[in-house]
Amino acid sequence: MLDFPKWKIWSTWAVIALCALLALPNALPQSVLDGLPDGLPKSQLPLGLDLRGGSHLMLEALPADVEKAKLEALEETVRGELRAAEGGAIGISDLSLSGNRLSFSVTELARADQAMQILNKVTAPLGLGASREVDVARGSIPGQIILTPTSAGIAAAVDSAMAQAVEVIRKRIDELGTREPTIVRQGATRIVVQVPGLQDPEALKALLGKTAKLEFKLADVTADPVEVAAGRAPPGSQILPVQQGGQMVVKRRAIISGDQLVDSQVSTDQNGAPAVSFRFDSTGGRRFAQATTENVGRPFAIVLDGVVISAPNINEPILGGSGIIMGNYTVASANELAILLRSGKLPVELKVVEERTVGPDLGADSIRAGVIASIVSVSAVALLMIVTYGRFGVYSVLALVINVIMILGIMSAAGFTLTLPGIAGMVLTIGAAVDANVLINERIREEQRKGRGVVNSIETGFIDASRTIWDANSLNIIVAIIMFIFGSGPIKGFAVVLSIGIATSVFTAVTLVRLMVSGWVASARPQSLSI
Amino acid sequence: MPLKLVPDNTNIGFVKLRFIAFALTLLLTIGAAGLLAVRGLNLGVDFVGGLTMQVEFAKAPAIDTLRERVDRIGVGDSALQEFGNDRTILIRLPLPEGDQNAVQRVVGKVRTALEKDYQGVKFARVESVSGKVSDELIKDGLLAVGFSMLFVAAFTWFRFEWYFGVSTVVALVHDVVVTLGFFALTQLEFDLNIVAAVLTIIGYSLNDKVVIDDRVRENLRKYRQMDIKQIIDLSVNETLPRTVMTSVTLLAALLALLFLGPEVIFGFTAAMVLGIIVGTYSSIFVSSSLLISLGVKPGVPPVEDKRAAGAERIG
Numbered sequence: 001m002l003d004f005p006k007w008k009i010w011s012t013w014a015v016i017a018l019c020a021l022l023a024l025p026n027a028l029p030q031s032v033l034d035g036l037p038d039g040l041p042k043s044q045l046p047l048g049l050d051l052r053g054g055s056h057l058m059l060e061a062l063p064a065d066v067e068k069a070k071l072e073a074l075e076e077t078v079r080g081e082l083r084a085a086e087g088g089a090i091g092i093s094d095l096s097l098s099g100n101r102l103s104f105s106v107t108e109l110a111r112a113d114q115a116m117q118i119l120n121k122v123t124a125p126l127g128l129g130a131s132r133e134v135d136v137a138r139g140s141i142p143g144q145i146i147l148t149p150t151s152a153g154i155a156a157a158v159d160s161a162m163a164q165a166v167e168v169i170r171k172r173i174d175e176l177g178t179r180e181p182t183i184v185r186q187g188a189t190r191i192v193v194q195v196p197g198l199q200d201p202e203a204l205k206a207l208l209g210k211t212a213k214l215e216f217k218l219a220d221v222t223a224d225p226v227e228v229a230a231g232r233a234p235p236g237s238q239i240l241p242v243q244q245g246g247q248m249v250v251k252r253r254a255i256i257s258g259d260q261l262v263d264s265q266v267s268t269d270q271n272g273a274p275a276v277s278f279r280f281d282s283t284g285g286r287r288f289a290q291a292t293t294e295n296v297g298r299p300f301a302i303v304l305d306g307v308v309i310s311a312p313n314i315n316e317p318i319l320g321g322s323g324i325i326m327g328n329y330t331v332a333s334a335n336e337l338a339i340l341l342r343s344g345k346l347p348v349e350l351k352v353v354e355e356r357t358v359g360p361d362l363g364a365d366s367i368r369a370g371v372i373a374s375i376v377s378v379s380a381v382a383l384l385m386i387v388t389y390g391r392f393g394v395y396s397v398l399a400l401v402i403n404v405i406m407i408l409g410i411m412s413a414a415g416f417t418l419t420l421p422g423i424a425g426m427v428l429t430i431g432a433a434v435d436a437n438v439l440i441n442e443r444i445r446e447e448q449r450k451g452r453g454v455v456n457s458i459e460t461g462f463i464d465a466s467r468t469i470w471d472a473n474s475l476n477i478i479v480a481i482i483m484f485i486f487g488s489g490p491i492k493g494f495a496v497v498l499s500i501g502i503a504t505s506v507f508t509a510v511t512l513v514r515l516m517v518s519g520w521v522a523s524a525r526p527q528s529l530s531i
Numbered sequence: 532m533p534l535k536l537v538p539d540n541t542n543i544g545f546v547k548l549r550f551i552a553f554a555l556t557l558l559l560t561i562g563a564a565g566l567l568a569v570r571g572l573n574l575g576v577d578f579v580g581g582l583t584m585q586v587e588f589a590k591a592p593a594i595d596t597l598r599e600r601v602d603r604i605g606v607g608d609s610a611l612q613e614f615g616n617d618r619t620i621l622i623r624l625p626l627p628e629g630d631q632n633a634v635q636r637v638v639g640k641v642r643t644a645l646e647k648d649y650q651g652v653k654f655a656r657v658e659s660v661s662g663k664v665s666d667e668l669i670k671d672g673l674l675a676v677g678f679s680m681l682f683v684a685a686f687t688w689f690r691f692e693w694y695f696g697v698s699t700v701v702a703l704v705h706d707v708v709v710t711l712g713f714f715a716l717t718q719l720e721f722d723l724n725i726v727a728a729v730l731t732i733i734g735y736s737l738n739d740k741v742v743i744d745d746r747v748r749e750n751l752r753k754y755r756q757m758d759i760k761q762i763i764d765l766s767v768n769e770t771l772p773r774t775v776m777t778s779v780t781l782l783a784a785l786l787a788l789l790f791l792g793p794e795v796i797f798g799f800t801a802a803m804v805l806g807i808i809v810g811t812y813s814s815i816f817v818s819s820s821l822l823i824s825l826g827v828k829p830g831v832p833p834v835e836d837k838r839a840a841g842a843e844r845i846g
Contacts, residue, residue: 050795058664205635352634353661362585362655366793373792377784384780388534421727424796427788428731428803431781435738435773438780442773449539468745471690472738478682479734483727486675488668491727498731 004518012515015507016402023409045412048419048493051367053360054196059208059350061165061189063158066348070149070157071097074134078104078147081118090115094144101148109143116145123147133157158188161347166191171343172207191350197360203336211305211349212340214258216288217250219299219311240301242308243327250301250308255291260284264341266334269326274334276325278341285321293317304337370423377427378404381434389441390530395516396437399508403433406504407497416500419493429501432476436509439465445531454529455521462514469510476502536779537772545767546760549820556817560705563712570715575722578669580662582624582634584641589651591617604644606637612720615794619655626661634659672726676707679733691744694825699740702818706736709809710802717801724799732806735781739774739814746770747819751827759827763819771815778811 025033025044033042049056075097082090091107092115106112116136123134133153139146149157166183169191173181182194195204220237228249233239238252260280267277280288292314302310302325310325329337381400386393407426411418444461452460480502483495520526545552576583594611601609601622610623622641627633638657645652660668680703688696707729714721746766754762782804789800 060663202635202639209635351661352659353664355634355657355659357657359653359655361653366795369791369793370796373788373790376787376791380783380787381780384776384783388536388776420793420796421724421799424727424788424799424803427784428735428781431735431777431784432738434780435777438773438776439742442770442776445772446769464749468742471745472741475683475686475737475741476734478686479679479730479737482675482679482682483730486671486678487727487730488671488723490723491672491675491730494727494731498734 019406019409022413046417048417050420053363056356057193058354059191060353061348066158103146106143164347175339211346213345215254215303216256220249223249264338274329279322289319403508421490421494422497425494425497433505433509436469552816563709566712566715572721573718575720576660577722580665581626583658584622585656587653698818698821702813719798728799728802736810
């Protein structure tokens with residue numbers, strides 16, 4: 001048991017040296033790290049937001065919104081495809097988007113079959129083995145056709161909307177100039193955004209909370225004011241609130257949308273007040289030119305997220321493909337709108353369901369207090385161990401220090417984040433390591449009392465204690481894994497440190513200490529043990 | 532001569548004390564459960580949803596005046612609490628109804644109001660959790676604790692015998708309930724960190740019990756003629772130096788964290804300190820003595836432990 005083959009000694013120290021090398025960047029300032037040659041580990045252990053300060057936001061999309069957007073897109077497809085049908089446009093009526101389906105009636109009953117054929121073809125699954133995303137069926141009324149997105153279709157729509165949302169969010173945050181944001185999807189409908197070191201998350205949240213769906217709609221000047229006052233809009237039109245107050249009746253169908261924007265910047269209007277300029281791509285520019293040419297002299301509405309932000313008159317055709325939005329903007333709010341328009345609209349509305357913001361001062365205080373407490377903790381443990389077990393205590397303390405270095409090294413290399421609960425986990429890991437050594441040392445004491453010789457006592461002590469240590473740590477690993485699976489946020493951070501720590505503490509407290517003890521026994525050949 | 536916290540050949544009759552210990556344990560568990568039922572836990576925003584702001588003032592504010600000031604903003608009933616020192620106040624508010632920016636508006640309103648009336652006020656931490664997320668966090672927390680217990684029971688059963696599993700889980704339930712009772716008593720905020728603490732307490736308490744169970748099993752095999760009460764006493768006494776040394780060392784480490792560590796983990800460390808004490812108590816007095824009541828007998832050794840048998844041949 002105390003005989004160590006050469007290769008075992010070497011490999012043990014090699015593992016430790018490797019971990020120490022991985023942990024080393026944490027002790028070096030950034031300037032030194034930048035100067036290191038390639039190939040050497042450079043990654044430092046990232047600190048969690050609770051330690052360095054910053055904002056953690058969890059955003060959630062409602063699948064119902066995505067479903068609605070999917071139906072609206074479907075409506076566009078239906079109208080487009082039927083208009084372009086062979087043998088002339090197929091007329092439709094009674095189109096409604098209710099519940100989770102789209103229904104309409106074909107006006108010429110004879111062409112209902114043709115419409116079915118067309119729709120079946122455009123909604124056919126793409127690729128081999130793909131499942132249908134939309135079911136097409138005949139309704140109970142003659143000529144009625146009903147399109148229902150399947151659950152697979154909705155799931156696919158949610159998935160692509162979320163992937164797109166992540167990209168839009170990334171663009172928006174990049175525009176703010178914040179460093180190293182983390183944007184990850186969580187589950188089917190959530191996105192977690194972490195921005196370290198952010199002093200004021202208000203600007204960030206203002207940017208993330210807006211869908212930024214920009215539409216240009218013609219005003220409906222023919223609407224009856226009495227009906228409008230009663231909240232009833234004429235068919236094909238809708239009543240929208242106006243940002244400056246009041247409401248406005250506009251055509252439901254947008255003449256053009258923000259999807260066709262290529263750029264947007266802060267500029268000034270003729271009076272020098274801040275405004276937002278925008279430019280369309282070539283198709284968008286052509287459509288804008290056509291629409292403005294056809295509607296000279298009539299007002300139109302610029303609608304952002306369902307609110308009219310500006311309603312200018314079309315004085316002359318706008319042919320250049322660009323325009324300007326005037327409102328009561330400050331430089332800051334104009335800039336915000338420009339960023340929103342540049343980065344594109346979110347495919348789905350996102351809600352902040354969880355926010356944790358820690359000021360950088362508090363984070364720094366936490367680190368300081370955490371470090372002081374850890375030093376005192378470790379010193380207290382070291383003192384107790386050395387006073388109690390003498391030489392064996394010194395070995396245990398050495399193993400403890402190496403244990404901490406190994407945890408830091410593995411965490412740095414694996415890219416885990418050190419959080420406050422993580423520090424607590426580290427202290428508790430130290431406890432587990434201490435326990436292993438206490439078990440071993442107490443066993444050796446017992447064997448001594450029974451009158452066994454030095455080598456025999458040590459060997460039996462290690463063997464008997466190892467079994468118990470194995471049992472106890474297997475259980476702890478189980479608890480740590482369960483914490484990792486079911487835990488969220490702080491619990492996860494804690495579980496990561498605990499799992500790594502249990503593995504390294506068994507290695508250091510058992511293997512390494514045994515190695516050191518065997519080295520001492522071999523060289524000093526002690527006749528008696530002081531333990 | 533090295534220090535010995537427990538003198539050699541200590542022989543305390545723990546088994547004799549078992550009925551007192553059982554009564555005390557029952558009393559503690561019922562008392563803690565009662566406290567939980569009557570006072571309930573001071574659940575943090577993690578579990579009930581809502582808004583927490585940690586606000587630092589230049590000088591200590593009068594709590595009543597501050598409460599009045601916050602209530603006058605009209606953002607719902609506030610709960611105020613000192614946090615670490617009298618200049619730092621934790622303000623809890625219900626989660627506002629409305630769209631995604633409602634929370635921001637509330638934070639903004641409170642910020643503006645306090646910055647006007649209190650010079651040099653700083654918002655060190657803001658946390659908001661929606662009701663839906665908090666429900667999930669409760670579910671996850673309960674699942675984590677529940678599954679831990681279940682797996683622990685299964686593992687102990689598999690590695691040892693069913694009665695070790697039962698005695699361990701009974702003791703663990705006691706540890707967890709008493710810890711929760713402590714939080715009901717002190718009304719310290721119960722948040723996600725505390726769930727991590729409870730899980731860790733389970734882990735450590737388990738450690739203690741496994742060490743003693745291991746020794747009991749070993750002695751059951753070794754002394755086939757000995758009375759079960761004697762075997763339990765012997766095993767607990769033999770492992771006592773280790774139990775005490777480990778607990779004392781851990782407590783030393785945790786007390787340093789409790790008094791010197793950051794305020795944010797105060798609840799966590801407090802739970803741990805209590806958990807270590809309770810866990811050590813239940814290991815020494817409850818779980819091992821419970822084995823007698825469950826009918827463990829020497830001479831009929833539990834399933835032979837293969838590795839231990841191998842080890843004995845080498846030794």
